Amino acid sequence: MQRILVTGAGGYIGTTLVPMLLERGYTVRAVDRFFFGRDLLANHPRLEIVQEDVRRLAPEHFSGVDAVIDLAAISNDPSGELFQDVTWAVNHRARVRCAEIAKACGVGRYVLPSSCSIYGFQPPEVKVDETAATNPLTTYAKANEQAELGVLPLASDDFTVVVLRQATVYGYSPRMRLDLAINGMAFGAWKTGILPLMRDGSQWRPFVHVRDTASAQIFMLTAPREQVNGQIFNVGSDENNYQLGPLAETVAATVPKDVRIEWYGDADHRSYRVDFSKIEGLGWKAERRAEDGVREICEKLEGGQLDKTAETITLDWYKNLAKWHALIKQVEMYGGIFDIGIDEAARREAAE
Numbered sequence: 019m020q021r022i023l024v025t026g027a028g029g030y031i032g033t034t035l036v037p038m039l040l041e042r043g044y045t046v047r048a049v050d051r052f053f054f055g056r057d058l059l060a061n062h063p064r065l066e067i068v069q070e071d072v073r074r075l076a077p078e079h080f081s082g083v084d085a086v087i088d089l090a091a092i093s094n095d096p097s098g099e100l101f102q103d104v105t106w107a108v109n110h111r112a113r114v115r116c117a118e119i120a121k122a123c124g125v126g127r128y129v130l131p132s133s134c135s136i137y138g139f140q141p142p143e144v145k146v147d148e149t150a151a152t153n154p155l156t157t158y159a160k161a162n163e164q165a166e167l168g169v170l171p172l173a174s175d176d177f178t179v180v181v182l183r184q185a186t187v188y189g190y191s192p193r194m195r196l197d198l199a200i201n202g203m204a205f206g207a208w209k210t211g212i213l214p215l216m217r218d219g220s221q222w223r224p225f226v227h228v229r230d231t232a233s234a235q236i237f238m239l240t241a242p243r244e245q246v247n248g249q250i251f252n253v254g255s256d257e258n259n260y261q262l263g264p265l266a267e268t269v270a271a272t273v274p275k276d277v278r279i280e281w282y283g284d285a286d287h288r289s290y291r292v293d294f295s296k297i298e299g300l301g302w303k304a305e306r307r308a309e310d311g312v313r314e315i316c317e318k319l320e321g322g323q324l325d326k327t328a329e330t331i332t333l334d335w336y337k338n339l340a341k342w343h344a345l346i347k348q349v350e351m352y353g354g355i356f357d358i359g360i361d362e363a364a365r366r367e368a369a370e
């Protein structure tokens with residue numbers, strides 16, 4: 019039985035990955051700031067929760083750990099642009115440092131879940147594989163690329179390093195993200211009958227279901243070292259390479275309501291078609307398609323288990339946290355807002 023340290027375990031992918039690891043018999047040390055809540059991972063005898071910032075990881079966090087899946091990050095382009103310094107510190111430097119400490123502590127494997135967004139813009143006739151020149155257009159994508167470049171040289175005979183360039187993820191997860199294309203389309207279509215489509219709809223984007231990308235991460239824990247060490251793998255499938263316009267039609271046809279497509283935003287400059295034959299050559303294959311994700315999101319909405327809250331839009335939630343933090347610092351006194359410890363002290367005095 020292996021112990022896996024998962025950073026970012028309280029996030030969209032993490033809250034799906036951790037139960038899957040536990041189901042397969044792994045022991046999990048879940049490290050996160052838990053920006054999206056601490057109650058999204060159910061208690062389990064083989065689950066250890068560590069609330070910590072990944073910039074402060076120390077050797078003791080790696081004790082008894084066999085492998086690391088390093089998910090923690092500021093996880094999308096708009097948040098990366100608004101919080102650029104933090105994005106570089108967390109998405110680039112903290113990940114390289116995490117891999118360095120892991121290696122020094124004798125951990126055997128390190129998996130970096132990076133992003134296909136580092137392909138940025140590619141001509142539509144080209145399907146990029148892992149050897150293609152990258153073209154990161156945003157702070158988020160650039161920090162991912164630097165993280166890749168920082169961790170890959172650490173690969174050695176006793177430290178296996180695998181980089182997974184994940185397609186854009188979709189599907190239901192306990193920490194839900196409605197700021198991801200398919201999820202946002204499904205939510206808008208179901209809730210309001212209006213499906214939001216980013217201009218101009220001809221842009222290519224690869225997708226992967228959240229359980230599929232988690233299964234690729236788990237696959238890499240035991241994949242033969244000689245086939246994966248120091249390697250980059252795109253994670254997705256050709257069936258999930260979509261142009262956003264036709265994708266919107268597919269989502270609209272899957273949602274059980276009358277749906278109208280509504281354009282938003284300026285023309286999207288990111289467009290990339292991706293080749294997934296390298297990971298498929300190892301025996302891993304994505305099992306789900308966009309329709310599966312849309313159907314499960316509609317079921318959760320129908321059942322009242324999902325709605326749009328500030329937490330489901332990463333940028334909004336981080337902006338809220340920053341705003342509230344500044345406000346609370348201004349008004350907090352004696353460690354509280356209303357409760358400042360006086361009543362308790364008075365009670366104790368009266369009792370004496």
Ligand SMILES: NC(=O)c1ccc[n+]([C@@H]2O[C@H](COP(=O)([O-])OP(=O)(O)OC[C@H]3O[C@@H](n4cnc5c(N)ncnc54)[C@H](O)[C@@H]3O)[C@@H](O)[C@H]2O)c1
Nearest residue numbers: 026028029030031051053071072090091093133184186187
């Ligand atoms: N979701 C996607 O479509 C997608 C696609 C490609 C790559 N990725 C990558 O996968 C990873 C996970 O993405 P996600 O969608 O689950 O994002 P998420 O925002 O839901 O999860 C990130 C988690 O990291 C935690 N975190 C952030 N900063 C931290 C810090 N300083 N210390 C400790 N914890 C911190 C957050 O609390 C959150 O739980 C990210 O690296 C992301 O870039 C995601």
